[in-house]
Amino acid sequence: MEVDSPVLDLNGFPEELREKIMDACDVRSMTALARTSKYWDRKRSECIYFRVVSILADFQLDPKTFLEFLTRTSSVISGSAALLVFCPGLFIPGDLDLYCSEENLDDVLDLLNTFTEYRSPEESSSKEELIKDRDYEDFSENCIAKVLKLSCCPPPESTRMDPTIVNIIAVRDVHPITAISHFHSTPVMNVITGKGAMCMYPELTLRMRGIINTHRHSMKSRKKFENCLNKYRQRGFDLGLTLGKWPGLRPDLARKNKLKSIPLCPIAFPEVPFTGDMKRTPKEVILEEDEWLLDWELSEWRF
Numbered sequence: 001m002e003v004d005s006p007v008l009d010l011n012g013f014p015e016e017l018r019e020k021i022m023d024a025c026d027v028r029s030m031t032a033l034a035r036t037s038k039y040w041d042r043k044r045s046e047c048i049y050f051r052v053v054s055i056l057a058d059f060q061l062d063p064k065t066f067l068e069f070l071t072r073t074s075s076v077i078s079g080s081a082a083l084l085v086f087c088p089g090l091f092i093p094g095d096l097d098l099y100c101s102e103e104n105l106d107d108v109l110d111l112l113n114t115f116t117e118y119r120s121p122e123e124s125s126s127k128e129e130l131i132k133d134r135d136y137e138d139f140s141e142n143c144i145a146k147v148l149k150l151s152c153c154p155p156p157e158s159t160r161m162d163p164t165i166v167n168i169i170a171v172r173d174v175h176p177i178t179a180i181s182h183f184h185s186t187p188v189m190n191v192i193t194g195k196g197a198m199c200m201y202p203e204l205t206l207r208m209r210g211i212i213n214t215h216r217h218s219m220k221s222r223k224k225f226e227n228c229l230n231k232y233r234q235r236g237f238d239l240g241l242t243l244g245k246w247p248g249l250r251p252d253l254a255r256k257n258k259l260k261s262i263p264l265c266p267i268a269f270p271e272v273p274f275t276g277d278m279k280r281t282p283k284e285v286i287l288e289e290d291e292w293l294l295d296w297e298l299s300e301w302r303f
Helices: 015-024 027-034 038-058 063-073 080-086 102-115 127-133 176-182 214-218 222-234
Strands: 076-078 095-101 144-152 164-171 190-192 196-199 209-211 238-240 265-268
Touching: 015 038, 027 038, 027 265, 038 063, 038 080, 038 196, 038 265, 063 102, 076 080, 076 176, 080 095, 080 190, 080 196, 095 102, 095 176, 102 144, 102 164, 164 176, 176 190, 222 238
Parallel strands: 095 164, 209 238
Antiparallel strands: 076 095, 076 190, 144 164, 190 196, 196 265
């Protein structure tokens, strides 16, 4: 005998359980649920906010102070730490990458030196030496003004054995957000701002797919490039050289456009401290008005 399937009414669950359900969802499921009501939209914002807070706390950074600082200086966090906001549990980040303008570099260093225990390693690397160990050759040399590496010993109660690392990448001539388009592939093109988090290629990243920034495919240091890609393949990403690998994708996905016009996944943080108001937080607050007008494209794309 056929029977109707029971409809699961999540709204009837206890508040604590609903929060756990939201946190267990992937971002695509979160977004689908968020569209059903202001309540679930608020819960998605809170969940993403607490993921960012957890990441910053792991790196011994005061979340409130640091997020306010990102807003004040138009700086962003990107790299593997930002990816974890959208794909949690894939790996444990070894460092945190902070992108700022060359003009704001002194302010960034002043914040870290004044309010944290981050200091330069005893044997500081030059830009060229650091590139050998890191992925910064994924950028056009003209974009990088300076790369600084700061470390901080873990607190006594921490289970972490190695120091936490913050890499400061100061860029010139471009906004820190658009500098992210020089990465080797789309899975790492995500950003955390002081007001929210954005996945630049959700149609790919949230399905564990990625497009290779194809100019880098022919770079002289092919081994380094392949190592970068293999790191994300090992994390479960299926990488391709063209959009044709996955039929049905929007043809303009890799075309130049304004940030406000591309199909990204922006999730704004809720107002802090939290209130009982369940109004939706508009995505526009994540960036300043003029930043939404920035041009975005896969910087090294070749058709």
